[in-house]
Amino acid sequence: MIRVAALGSGSSGNSLLVQADGTTLLVDCGFTMKETIARMFQLGVSPTDLDAVLISHEHGDHVKGVGPLSRKFGTDVWCTYGTYHRARDNRFSSVRLFHAHEPFVIGKITVDPFPMPHDAAEPCQFVFSVGNTRFANVTDLGACTPHVREKLEGVHGLVVECNYDNDMLRNGPYPPSLQARIRSDYGHLGNDQAGELLKDLDHTGLQRILLGHLSEQNNSDAQALATIEAHVSDRHDRIKVLAQHCCSEWFEVSAANVVAKQPQRLPDKEEALAAEV
Ligand SMILES: [Zn+2]
Ligand SMILES: [Zn+2]
Numbered sequence: 001m002i003r004v005a006a007l008g009s010g011s012s013g014n015s016l017l018v019q020a021d022g023t024t025l026l027v028d029c030g031f032t033m034k035e036t037i038a039r040m041f042q043l044g045v046s047p048t049d050l051d052a053v054l055i056s057h058e059h060g061d062h063v064k065g066v067g068p069l070s071r072k073f074g075t076d077v078w079c080t081y082g083t084y085h086r087a088r089d090n091r092f093s094s095v096r097l098f099h100a101h102e103p104f105v106i107g108k109i110t111v112d113p114f115p116m117p118h119d120a121a122e123p124c125q126f127v128f129s130v131g132n133t134r135f136a137n138v139t140d141l142g143a144c145t146p147h148v149r150e151k152l153e154g155v156h157g158l159v160v161e162c163n164y165d166n167d168m169l170r171n172g173p174y175p176p177s178l179q180a181r182i183r184s185d186y187g188h189l190g191n192d193q194a195g196e197l198l199k200d201l202d203h204t205g206l207q208r209i210l211l212g213h214l215s216e217q218n219n220s221d222a223q224a225l226a227t228i229e230a231h232v233s234d235r236h237d238r239i240k241v242l243a244q245h246c247c248s249e250w251f252e253v254s255a256a257n258v259v260a261k262q263p264q265r266l267p268d269k270e271e272a273l274a275a276e277v
C-alpha cells in the first residue's frame with residue numbers, strides 16, 4: 001500500500017508526501033519551511049519523519065523551502081545534476097544526485113525517475129513503488145511523450161497536471177508571450193492534454209486520479225473536473241482536485257485492491273458446433 005497527501009498543489013507551490021512501509025518522502029518543497037512544517041503537522045508528519053526530499057526541478061514553486069528545511073533537519077535532498085546546479089539555494093545538508101533514467105531505493109520505496117519536457121535544466125518526475133503497488137507524480141510537462149506514457153502504464157494512482165483551460169488561458173490576463181510559453185511542448189499540461197493522456201491509460205487498477213498544479217488564473221476546479229470526466233467515462237469518484245491553499249486528505253492505493261480480470265472462457269465443443277449451424 002502507498003499513501004500520498006499533497007501539502008498543496010498549484011502554480012504558487014507544490015509539495016507531496018509519499019508514505020509506504022514506514023518510509024516517508026517529500027516530493028518537492030515549494031512552500032516556505034514554516035508553511036511546509038505547518039502543513040505536514042496537519043497530516044500528522046513531522047520534518048524529522050522525512051527519509052528524504054526529492055526535487056523534480058529547480059522552479060521556485062518546487063524548491064522554495066528545501067534549502068532551509070534540509071539545513072535545519074539534516075534531511076537528504078535527492079535531485080538530478082542539472083536541478084542541483086541551477087537551484088538558487090542548493091546549500092543542502094546532504095545532496096544525493098541521481099540519473100533521470102536510473103531507479104534508486106530510499107528505505108522501502110523504489111523511486112523510478114523519468115525525464116520531462118519542461119523549461120528547466122534537467123527536470124524529471126517519479127513513479128514510486130512498493131511491492132507491486134505503483135504511484136506516479138506527473139506535473140510540469142509541456143507534452144506527454146511516449147516515454148512518459150510508458151512509465152504510467154499500470155500505475156494504481158497518479159497526480160496529473162491540469163494547468164490550464166484553453167479558453168480561460170486565451171481570454172485571461174497573461175500576455176501572448178507567456179501564454180505561448182505555457183502552451184509550448186516545454187511548458188505545462190492543459191486540461192485537454194491531461195484528459196487525452198488519461199483516456200489512453202489502462203484503468204484496470206487505477207484507483208486514484210489526482211488533478212494537480214492548477215493555475216489560479218487560467219483554470220478552475222469545476223473546469224478541470226468537467227474536462228477530465230468527459231475523457232474518463234466511468235468511476236468519477238476516483239478523481240479529486242488538489243488545492244493550492246490547504247493540504248489534501250491522505251489517499252491510499254494498493255495493488256491488492258485490484259480484482260484480476262476473469263480469463264475469457266472458450267466456448268465448449270457443443271456451443272462451437274451450435275454456432276456453426
Ligand atoms: Zn516548472
Ligand atoms: Zn511547477
